[in-house]
Amino acid sequence: MDVLTAIAILTLGAALLGAALGFAAVHFRVEGNPLTEKIAALLPQTQCGQCGYPGCKPYAEAIAQGGADINLCAPGGEDGVRKIAELLGLEIKPLAEGAAQKPPAVARIVEDRCIGCTLCIQACPVDAIVGAAKQMHTVISSLCTGCELCLPPCPENCIEMLPVQETTENWAWRYPARVPALPPLALSPAASGENSC
Amino acid sequence: MLKRPLAFRGGIRLAHHKYESAHSPIASAPLPERLILPLRQSAGRAPEPIVREGDRVKKGDRIAAAEEWISASLHAPTSGTVRAIGPFPVAHPSGLSAPAIVIEADGADEWGEKTPLLDSPARSAANRAALSPEETQRFLQNMGVVGLGGAVFPSHVKLSRAPNTPLQTLIINGAECEPFITCDDRLMRERADDVISGTLFLRDLLEVKETLIAVENNKPEAADALRAALARADAAREIRDVAVMELPAIYPAGSIKQLIFALTGKRAPAHVLPTALGVQCFNAATVYCVWRAVAHGEPVTHRVVTLTGNVEHPGNMEVPLGMPMGQLLALARPRPETDACIVGGPMMGFLLTDERAPVVKGSNCLIARSDAFFPPLEPETSCIRCTSCAQVCPQGLQPYELYWWSRAKNSEKAARYQLMECIECGCCAYVCPAHIPLVQYFRFAKGEVRAAEKAQDMAARAKERFEFRQLRAEREKAERAEKLARAAALQAEKLALAAVTDTDSPANAQTPTTENAP
Numbered sequence: 001m002d003v004l005t006a007i008a009i010l011t012l013g014a015a016l017l018g019a020a021l022g023f024a025a026v027h028f029r030v031e032g033n034p035l036t037e038k039i040a041a042l043l044p045q046t047q048c049g050q051c052g053y054p055g056c057k058p059y060a061e062a063i064a065q066g067g068a069d070i071n072l073c074a075p076g077g078e079d080g081v082r083k084i085a086e087l088l089g090l091e092i093k094p095l096a097e098g099a100a101q102k103p104p105a106v107a108r109i110v111e112d113r114c115i116g117c118t119l120c121i122q123a124c125p126v127d128a129i130v131g132a133a134k135q136m137h138t139v140i141s142s143l144c145t146g147c148e149l150c151l152p153p154c155p156e157n158c159i160e161m162l163p164v165q166e167t168t169e170n171w172a173w174r175y176p177a178r179v180p181a182l183p184p185l186a187l188s189p190a191a192s193g194e195n196s197c
Numbered sequence: 198m199l200k201r202p203l204a205f206r207g208g209i210r211l212a213h214h215k216y217e218s219a220h221s222p223i224a225s226a227p228l229p230e231r232l233i234l235p236l237r238q239s240a241g242r243a244p245e246p247i248v249r250e251g252d253r254v255k256k257g258d259r260i261a262a263a264e265e266w267i268s269a270s271l272h273a274p275t276s277g278t279v280r281a282i283g284p285f286p287v288a289h290p291s292g293l294s295a296p297a298i299v300i301e302a303d304g305a306d307e308w309g310e311k312t313p314l315l316d317s318p319a320r321s322a323a324n325r326a327a328l329s330p331e332e333t334q335r336f337l338q339n340m341g342v343v344g345l346g347g348a349v350f351p352s353h354v355k356l357s358r359a360p361n362t363p364l365q366t367l368i369i370n371g372a373e374c375e376p377f378i379t380c381d382d383r384l385m386r387e388r389a390d391d392v393i394s395g396t397l398f399l400r401d402l403l404e405v406k407e408t409l410i411a412v413e414n415n416k417p418e419a420a421d422a423l424r425a426a427l428a429r430a431d432a433a434r435e436i437r438d439v440a441v442m443e444l445p446a447i448y449p450a451g452s453i454k455q456l457i458f459a460l461t462g463k464r465a466p467a468h469v470l471p472t473a474l475g476v477q478c479f480n481a482a483t484v485y486c487v488w489r490a491v492a493h494g495e496p497v498t499h500r501v502v503t504l505t506g507n508v509e510h511p512g513n514m515e516v517p518l519g520m521p522m523g524q525l526l527a528l529a530r531p532r533p534e535t536d537a538c539i540v541g542g543p544m545m546g547f548l549l550t551d552e553r554a555p556v557v558k559g560s561n562c563l564i565a566r567s568d569a570f571f572p573p574l575e576p577e578t579s580c581i582r583c584t585s586c587a588q589v590c591p592q593g594l595q596p597y598e599l600y601w602w603s604r605a606k607n608s609e610k611a612a613r614y615q616l617m618e619c620i621e622c623g624c625c626a627y628v629c630p631a632h633i634p635l636v637q638y639f640r641f642a643k644g645e646v647r648a649a650e651k652a653q654d655m656a657a658r659a660k661e662r663f664e665f666r667q668l669r670a671e672r673e674k675a676e677r678a679e680k681l682a683r684a685a686a687l688q689a690e691k692l693a694l695a696a697v698t699d700t701d702s703p704a705n706a707q708t709p710t711t712e713n714a715p
Binding site: 043044056145167172175 | 287289291293295606634637638640643645647652655656657658659660662663665666
């Protein structure tokens with residue numbers, strides 16, 4: 001009798017938990033891969049495609065599925081690689097060859113030479129270029145991510161990348177130069193032999 | 198109202214070095230030939246120039262206008278001609294240049310039109326009732342009134358009320374806790390009536406319950422002068438809720454968070470404005486400028502600067518904004534062994550990189566540096582985690598932990614140890630037995646945290662725009678497909694109709710058609 005009660009209780013428990021899990025699987029279902037979102041949050045969202053994928057999200061998806069290396073994002077730099085490695089529990093790698101991090105820059109259209117072809121407007125992934133057909137175009141520099149995707153389509157070669165200048169507005173304190181308290185101790189071989197114990 | 202100020206946590210007692218410069222009255226600095234007025238003289242956005250090269254300006258004329266709420270206008274400190282608008286060396290720790298307006302003085306020092314907010318001080322009580330707070334705020338913004346204690350936050354912004362929290366306490370900060378600086382001390386002593394009038398004006402505007410004027414107890418003359426001025430104002434109309442409070446001279450008693458705690462017992466964490474605690478705080482010199490603006494129509498064009506340190510004639514001078522700092526310090530006759538000039542106090546100031554850099558609204562003190570006053574820094578040794586720094590930190594932080602992570606350039610970890618709560622007062626570095634420049638490490642790490650936040654913001658915005666662009670591209674594609682489909686359907690319908698009419702009407706068959714020819 002005791003055995004039957006135990007079996008009944010366990011069966012009931014299993015049925016209840018199973019039902020709860022089934023309910024959760026349907027109603028609390030997570031759309032998409034949450035890992036992709038987490039990785040995408042660590043990418044700089046320049047949408048530059050330098051990693052070989054057509055944007056930051058596709059690259060994040062590729063990493064999440066284990067297909068892509070984590071060191072392909074040049075704008076993210078070493079710091080970005082470190083963050084992704086920490087998230088995924090992987091070894092930190094140096095940036096892939098050819099994926100050198102450049103100093104921050106924004107695009108600028110040399111307005112005298114712009115013919116108003118709209119090709120750069122179509123190329124800009126973040127809609128940071130304004131203009132219309134046969135009208136001069138210009139870059140909204142505060143929105144430009146410096147992805148350089150507008151450079152190749154321009155038939156006039158009139159877009160240039162300007163490195164972001166340091167001003168009193170964006171200046172930040174440098175890492176303090178550490179002055180060694182004492183010059184490194186130069187031990188003669190004999191002295192070091194005496195001191196070792 | 199507290200009877201006695203509370204003792205805040207940590208802090209250090211420093212040699213005051215106030216006597217040297219505090220014993221002589223405020224002198225007027227001679228007018229230099231050229232004034233350099235950097236556009237950025239306040240927190241927030243720099244105002245935009247409204248004059249052009251060659252324009253004639255009079256003293257007090259507006260030369261740059263604020264275009265955003267957190268921004269304040271700039272005025273000509275003397276009459277003359279605008280000679281240039283462009284980058285010029287400024288007093289900034291980076292040594293970089295910044296856009297400035299250069300005015301060549303004509304020597305006449307002729308005032309432009311003055312338009313006070315209150316027609317005359319005598320009628321002020323009647324006028325005040327008719328004033329809306331917004332009107333006063335716009336007026337102060339146009340008069341370029343900003344916090345003169347050093348943070349240069351536009352004062353009009355601080356007159357906005359926090360939603361849901363009524364203001365209870367107005368604090369006038371005359372603590373002036375950094376050693377050597379005495380500009381507020383002299384101002385409170387000599388122009389106490391204006392300071393009190395400004396205080397009462399702000400009190401009426403903000404409708405606070407109590408007003409406390411805080412003065413460190415190493416400035417008894419200033420406290421007495423303020424009490425006397427308060428008594429004079431009391432004789433005109435009864436004032437019960439304003440008091441002068443003397444604080445023990447423990448650095449950094451004048452820091453806003455420490456001051457609020459000492460006077461009210463309230464603590465403000467980082468990113469929480471004092472208004473959220475029902476407290477608002479203004480520097481004594483700012484209050485003076487508020488009064489000069491509202492009662493006399495004088496914008497902020499001059500300020501009192503302390504000249505001290507290794508000089509023959511230490512003292513305070515009322516200086517037109519834009520006067521080159523090197524020229525100003527020379528008036529106090531630096532002694533021969535002076536090797537540098539500190540802008541600001543010895544604890545939080547920085548070294549001047551270019552002596553052409555001009556005095557701005559935030560410049561309160563110039564100290565001629567010499568080894569006798571400031572012995573050279575001893576070499577930095579290793580941190581032994583003695584926790585001396587934690588004992589003096591007025592913010593209750595653990596600077597040795599912050600140092601550990603800042604030195605390792607791991608600003609995320611440092612931020613978790615509440616790096617952003619650091620007020621950079623320098624107490625930790627002052628007591629550090631290993632002579633580690635702790636504040637320099639913290640400033641670096643704070644810059645990293647801010648850069649990371651900015652990058653995060655940029656990334657979020659870029660992502661949003663990219664996703665919207667994709668959405669739009671898809672929508673356009675769908676719309677185009679729909680249009681094509683509709684056109685195709687229309688075409689098919691037409692053809693079908695044509696076919697139907699073709700077969701149905703016999704007349705059609707009889708008429709010779711060219712359409713069906715092929």
